[in-house]
Amino acid sequence: xxxxxxxxxxxxxGKVGGTESYIRNLLDGLARLEAEFDFTLLVSKDNADTxxxxxxxxxxxxxxxxVKSENIGKRIIWQNLFQxxxxxxxxxxxxxxxxxxxxxxxxxxxxxxVIHDLQALHYPEYHPLHEIVYSRLCWRMDVINAARIVAIxxxxxxxxxxKYHRKDIEVIYNPVTVKEDETVKFECxxxxxxxxQKRFFYTVSxxxxxxxxxxxxxxxxxxxxxxxxxxxxxxxxxxxxxxDKLLISGVNGNAAEELKxxxxxxxxxDAVILTGFVSNEERNALYQNCHTFLFPSVFEGFxxxxxxxxxxxxxxxxxxxxxxxxxxxxxxxxxxDPYDVEEWIDKLQNGYSQESMNFSVYDPEQISKQYLAFxxxxxxxxR
Numbered sequence: 053x054x055x056x057x058x059x060x061x062x063x064x065x066g067k068v069g070g071t072e073s074y075i076r077n078l079l080d081g082l083a084r085l086e087a088e089f090d091f092t093l094l095v096s097k098d099n100a101d102t103x104x105x106x107x108x109x110x111x112x113x114x115x116x117x118x119v120k121s122e123n124i125g126k127r128i129i130w131q132n133l134f135q136x137x138x139x140x141x142x143x144x145x146x147x148x149x150x151x152x153x154x155x156x157x158x159x160x161x162x163x164x165x166v167i168h169d170l171q172a173l174h175y176p177e178y179h180p181l182h183e184i185v186y187s188r189l190c191w192r193m194d195v196i197n198a199a200r201i202v203a204i205x206x207x208x209x210x211x212x213x214x215k216y217h218r219k220d221i222e223v224i225y226n227p228v229t230v231k232e233d234e235t236v237k238f239e240c241x242x243x244x245x246x247x248x249q250k251r252f253f254y255t256v257s258x259x260x261x262x263x264x265x266x267x268x269x270x271x272x273x274x275x276x277x278x279x280x281x282x283x284x285x286x287x288x289x290x291x292x293x294x295x296d297k298l299l300i301s302g303v304n305g306n307a308a309e310e311l312k313x314x315x316x317x318x319x320x321x322d323a324v325i326l327t328g329f330v331s332n333e334e335r336n337a338l339y340q341n342c343h344t345f346l347f348p349s350v351f352e353g354f355x356x357x358x359x360x361x362x363x364x365x366x367x368x369x370x371x372x373x374x375x376x377x378x379x380x381x382x383x384x385x386x387x388x389d390p391y392d393v394e395e396w397i398d399k400l401q402n403g404y405s406q407e408s409m410n411f412s413v414y415d416p417e418q419i420s421k422q423y424l425a426f427x428x429x430x431x432x433x434x435r
Contacts, residue, residue, distance in 0.1 A: 055090040056427055057115070057139055057147040059154065061131060063095075064121050065102050069258060069303065070356065071168060075150045077229050081420030083109050089424060092144070094135075096121040115142060128153070128186070136161050146199075148427055152190045154198065162199040164427065167191065169204075169353030169374075170211055171262070178261050178306070191216065202426070204354045207375035224422050225379070228414035230360045235337040245299060245325055252297040254342035256335065256357040257349065259308040264348040264371075264390055265300065266314065271346075271396045272298050273318045294400055295343045301327045301335060340364040344400060347376070350390050355379055362409050369399050383407040 058079075063072055082089065083106065092113040095103050098120045106112035117138060119130040136159035139147060147154070149165040172179045172187040179187075194201060195216040202222050203209035209221045238249060245252075253272075257263040278291040315324050330338070339345060345361035347370035355376050358368045362380065370376050371390040385403035387395045412418065 053088060053090050054146065054428075054430075055092060055144065057092045057094050057142075057144045059094045059135070059147055059149050060099065060103065061094060061096050061117060061119065061121055061127055061135075062151055062153055063099050063102075064124075065099055071151055074168075074226055077227050077416060078150070078420060078423060079103075079106060079112075080229075081227055081416040082424060083112070084417065085420055085424065087421075087424060089428065091148075092142075094139070094147075096127070098122050131155050132157070149198075152187070152194055154190070154194065156189065156193045158197055163194075163197075164200040164202065165194045165198045166202045166204065167194065167208060167212060169208055169351070170215060171351060171353075173215060174351060175262050200426075205375040205378055207378050208353045222426060224426065225414055225419060226354050226356060227416035227419040228356060228359050228363070228411065229416050230332070230336060230363055232336075232363065234333050235340060236331075236333045238337055238341050241334065241337055241341070245327070247297060247299070249341045250343045251295045252299055252342055253295055253344055253346050254299050254338050254361075255301070255346045255348070256360075257300060257302045257347075259300075259302060259304050259306075259311050261307050262349065262351040263307075264350050265307070265311055267348050267391050267393065267396065268298060268300075268346055269311070269314050269318060269320060269324065270393045271400075272296070272320055272323050274393055274397060276320065276323050291397065291401075294397075296323055298324045298346075299327055299338060299342070300324065301330045301338065303329055336360075336364070339366055342366060344369055346396075347371070348390055348396075349373065349376065352376055352379075358384060359409070359411075359414060363411060367404065369396070369403060381409055383409055 089111050092115050093103050094115050094117060096117055096119050100116050107114055119127050121127055132155045135155050139161050146162045149163050152165055152167050154163045154165055172184045176184050195218040202224050203212060204226050206223050209223050212221055213219055257265060275291055275294055276296050279296055315321060339361045345366050345368045347358045350371060350373045352374045358370050358380050361368050368384040370384050370386060372386045373390060383405055385399050385405050387399055389395055
């Protein structure tokens with residue numbers, strides 16, 4: 053059986069968001085399979101301990117590189133100067149790169165790369181210049197010389213094809229690992245956030261501009277003003293039935309301070325609650341007990357939160373942007389204009405979807421099997 057390396061040098065525990073959850077879920081899913089494989093995790097001096105548990109499985113091994121993930125600049129330099137040499141010296145010819153940042157040159161190593169999205173191409177204004185340059189260089193080198201590329205949705209695949217003209221891209225969805233019975237009692241949340249069952253809106257989002265949280269603030273401002281009799285007549289009759297509270301869970305991003313300022317300026321301190329990071333159990337209970345889950349994002353390579361909310365049979369209102377209609381299978385409630393406050397309120401009052409999702413396509417075991425078959429396929433194109 054041929055051994056394959058998995059590059060995890062890019063993992064800065066707790067700091068790379070969804071991509072870290074993705075790879076840890078995948079490693080856990082593979083470990084649960086009753087299948088043979090020989091995977092070596094290429095880890096750094098400062099993230100190795102977070103992957104030690106996998107050494108209990110004889111199919112996993114750790115190879116610790118002489119570099120720290122926390123120092124991004126030095127890690128990139130080390131990766132391009134020494135990673136291929138280290139892999140060859142330890143007998144590897146194939147490496148799985150769960151993100152886009154493989155060494156720019158292969159030097160005898162065949163790489164399979166996962167591209168989650170091309171965000172910096174679509175929204176360069178939200179990224180510093182060095183990040184844009186680095187991302188674009190990596191994407192271009194991936195499509196030029198990676199043996200194989202995985203996209204996490206058909207939308208991402210088409211986006212790569214359009215931007216970089218490479219056609220042989222495999223689509224493997226992200227696993228959705230939410231457990232319906234993994235929740236806390238709502239009474240704890242009621243006291244913590246001063247909320248009532250089915251009387252609050254909920255969203256899960258990093259606070260970055262393309263997540264479009266500003267629109268939700270505008271929606272809440274309109275609802276609060278309508279209830280006070282200060283808004284437009286067209287909504288007043290029905291708006292009293294809508295909650296006047298929104299909970300936002302997620303880690304801070306580069307728009308966090310502006311969002312907090314807008315909450316203060318709009319007088320929404322009692323209406324909009326930033327929970328920060330929450331446990332899976334707390335998040336799931338909020339999914340389950342909210343009035344409606346709102347997902348206003350205008351750009352997603354996959355978009356897991358609306359799928360998770362729909363697993364709890366919660367109504368989801370979201371946008372038609374990027375991959376969102378694909379991964380929600382057209383079975384959420386959609387706004388056509390993600391920035392239109394009146395349309396959001398109209399959907400909140402009148403939008404319903406009775407169709408159920410096919411969650412089996414996101415089953416962690418099935419996703420793990422797809423990855424294992426793909427990685428163990430002997431046909432790797434040499435580039």
